Amino acid sequence: MNLTIPTIETERLNLRPHRASDFDLYADFFTSDRAAHMGQLKRRHAWYSFTSDVAQWVLFGHGAWAIELKADQGFAGQVALLKPDHFPELELGWFVLNDYEHQGIAYEAAVAARQFAYSDLGTASLVSYIAPENSRSIALAEQLGARPDPDAARDDPADVVYRHPAPEALQ
Numbered sequence: 001m002n003l004t005i006p007t008i009e010t011e012r013l014n015l016r017p018h019r020a021s022d023f024d025l026y027a028d029f030f031t032s033d034r035a036a037h038m039g040q041l042k043r044r045h046a047w048y049s050f051t052s053d054v055a056q057w058v059l060f061g062h063g064a065w066a067i068e069l070k071a072d073q074g075f076a077g078q079v080a081l082l083k084p085d086h087f088p089e090l091e092l093g094w095f096v097l098n099d100y101e102h103q104g105i106a107y108e109a110a111v112a113a114r115q116f117a118y119s120d121l122g123t124a125s126l127v128s129y130i131a132p133e134n135s136r137s138i139a140l141a142e143q144l145g146a147r148p149d150p151d152a153a154r155d156d157p158a159d160v161v162y163r164h165p166a167p168e169a170l171q
Contacts, residue, residue: 005057006120008065008112013105015065015079015112018054022066022075026050029077029097053080062121067096067109076100079109081117081126088153089127092117092164094140110144111167118166126164129154138162 005017018026027046053064064080077096083089092114094106117123128146130137138160146162154161 003058005063005065006116008116009070010108010112012070013076013108013112014068014070014073015109016068017057018050018064018066018078023047023050025075025097026078029095034095034098052084053078053082056082056084062090062117065109065113067100067105069100069105076105077109079106079113081113081121081123086155087129088155089125090117090121090123092126092128094137106140107143110140114144114164115167127152128162128164129156129159130162131156132158132160 007017008015023046027043027050030046030049031043056063060083062081062083064078064082066075067077067079068074069076075097077094077100079094080092082091082093092110094110094113096103096106114126117126127149128137128141130141132138141162141164144164146164149161149163152161152163
């Protein structure tokens, strides 16, 4: 199979396929307290998560992008369109590393990924599953124009499901 994972450019960012060299920082994030609301992992389980995020491109035509700041070309985090077996719907998810917080990077990356989901994938619906204690992700979902959908199916009954409008609905 010849697979080309798309690269998306925004004003400040490159959303690019993950590289093996991204894993150490990915694992550092997921093994830290910062990932408490996302399922803090041991390093070996972070590896399974990382490879699953990448493999979804092959299996489903969507997956995770590494977020890279054009200015320094460093790995800044991840934005993803994921639907593992236990997710009822396609999810827009994100995280940024400590050094890249409070710069609007997650917002810029999520807007680009959402646009890709609706225009390139032709998805009819997009959600974010968020732990209710994760106030930063809730704030970002709301900044993106997403709204709680209390009737949406979810794997974890404690999660709040935010439904993302199609970009044209935000105009």
